[in-house]
Amino acid sequence: MIELPEGSWWDWDVYSWRPGELRLAADHDLSYHHNLELVFADPLYVRCPGSFQDPVFRAPTPEERRSVERQCGEEPGVLVAFEADGGGPEPVSALIAAGSVEVRVGTVLRYAPDGGAK
Numbered sequence: 001m002i003e004l005p006e007g008s009w010w011d012w013d014v015y016s017w018r019p020g021e022l023r024l025a026a027d028h029d030l031s032y033h034h035n036l037e038l039v040f041a042d043p044l045y046v047r048c049p050g051s052f053q054d055p056v057f058r059a060p061t062p063e064e065r066r067s068v069e070r071q072c073g074e075e076p077g078v079l080v081a082f083e084a085d086g087g088g089p090e091p092v093s094a095l096i097a098a099g100s101v102e103v104r105v106g107t108v109l110r111y112a113p114d115g116g117a118k
Contacts, residue, residue, distance in 0.1 A: 013051040042099030055084035
């Protein structure tokens with residue numbers, strides 16, 4: 001299971017998704033910056049909304065684990081599960097399987113240094 005550092009990690013989004021890497025970003029407000037990233041290397045399976053709030057990370061169920069292994073043909077290095085507010089009437093269940101995950105802390109600006117959009 002993922003352990004996050006102390007902080008106000010209420011607001012989340014998929015910051016970047018390119019071949020070989022998925023980055024989730026979090027902070028108390030994502031308007032101008034974020035201070036936390038979960039960087040998934042070699043994502044195999046992703047079921048996650050583009051933006052969400054207040055995730056509760058949990059251990060994946062045995063059925064989730066079996067389903068991912070069936071679909072991917074292998075056991076992932078990491079399997080992260082959580083429930084979150086995805087903006088609808090019910091919480092959304094998310095599941096991410098990848099080769100590895102790294103928790104990164106540090107300010108990432110969401111605008112260009114000259115004040116323009118990034």
